[in-house]
Amino acid sequence: MDKRIDKLREIIADDNTAVLITSDVNRFYYSGFKSSAGAVFITKSTATLLVDFRYFESAQKQVLDKIQVIQYVKLFESLNELIDKENIKSVIIEDDDVTVSRLKKLRNGLNCEIIDEFNLSDKVLDFRMIKTDLEIEKIKHAQKIAEKSYLELLNIVKCGVFEKKLALELEHLMKLNGAEKQAFDIISISGKNTSLPHGVPTDKLLEKGDFITFDIGCVYDGYHSDMTRTVALGYASEEMKKIYDIVLHAHKCAAEKIKAGNSCADVDNAARNFIADNGYKDYFGHTTGHGVGLEIHEKPTIYMTNNLILKAGMIVTDEPGIYLPDKFGVRIEDMYLVTDTGCEDLAKIDKELIIL
Ligand SMILES: [Mn+2]
Known part of the structure; x- marks a missing residue:
């Protein structure tokens, strides 16, 4: 049984305090139901998903166990009914999701105190770092779809094809292979453009002797x-x-440090020091990795200043790169599942240099 709501309840002060989840991503995380509007209202003993007419039927079928579904016409009115019924005196809001104007409306509209200084968003991100078995399966499945699509895409990679076409084809293939959507704007860049870590695909044609960088991902049931x-x-x-060999080795150095008990800094330093020792310190200017889950970039950040300790169940990327301006760049990235004894590489595609 999934304990995510119980974990949230542990940080609720008392029976008279509730949590109001409003962001799309966390509504899905706590209710199991995806929608473009609504709220999840959680007290010490109850959990309620509030949706409007458009979602009511499917919400009732898809919502997680032990969550009641209410259809609202006016959200604040339904929330106030719950507040009165449950004798709630204060509501903790998702600080990263609520704008200043929305906060004013909440304060004027709800019959209780609104707590905006609880750092709820950050705390939920902390919970989300540790994935359940089901979440891990979904991320693995998303990776499987992306890999299959990538291998199919390689069949059309040849001189004269333009960069944008590769990104478009890949999105198409991922959707045909079962993805909900792409995880971010696909990067498919070539030649000199590869020196831009987050370059945007252009009309440039692929040429002999180009490096081509593919940064790809898709979403499966909410997971990236x-x-x-x-x-x-x-x-x-x-x-x-x-350069390819140095980046690949740096990637492996970092992967060796991905293990419960090691810090994010340990992982970053392993890659960064190897690149620096080979003389390319100034050409690796981004973090070594990040968490992945319901969002493409989640906690933890794999960087030398982050002393957070890795725990089993986290999924993090390892993606060092070297970027030589006006020449080319190389980045090699996989997601890894942190385990007690080390890590599991979630990508099954080889990382040795291939020449097409
Ligand atoms: Mn990444």
Whole structure:
């Protein structure tokens, strides 16, 4: 049985305090139901999903166990009914989701105190770092779809194809293979454009001797995947091979540190130090990785300043890169599931350099 609501209840002060979940992502996390509007109202003993007419029928079928579903016409009126019925004196809100104007409306509209200084958003992100078995399965499935699509895409990678076409084809393939949508704007860049870590696909045609960087991911039942591969077209120069080897080794150094009990800084430093020792310190300017889940970038950040300790059940990326301006760049990324003894690589595609 999933304990996510129980964990949230542990941080609720007393029977007269409730939590109001309003963001799309956390409504889904706590109710199991995806919608573009609504709220989840959680007290020490009850949990209620409030949706409007458009969602009521499907919500009743899809909602997690022990959550009652209410159809509202006016959200505040329904919330006030719950507040009165449950004798709630204060409601904790999701601070990252509520705008200043919305906060004013909540204060004017609800018959209780509104608590905005609880750092609820951050606390929920902390809970979300540790994935349940079912969440892990969904992320693995999203990764599987992305991999299958990527391998199919490689069949059309050749000189004369333009970068944007690769991104479009990949989105198409991922959807055909069962993805809900792409996890972010796909990166498919080539040649000199690969020196831009988050370059945007252009009309540039693929040429012999290009590196091509694919940063790809999709969403399956709300959960994201993330993977980056850099491949060469036709041939790779000695310098390209050298940089590729350094990045691949840095990636492996970081992966060796992904283990419950090690810190995020341990992982980042492993990759960063290896790149620095090889003389490319200034050409790796981003973090080594990040958590992945209901959002593409979640806690924890894998960076040298983050002393957070990794725990089993976290899923983090390992994605060092070296970017040489006006020349080329290389990034190699996989997601890893943290375990007590080490980690599990969630990507099954080889990371050695391939020349198409
Ligand atoms: Mn990533």
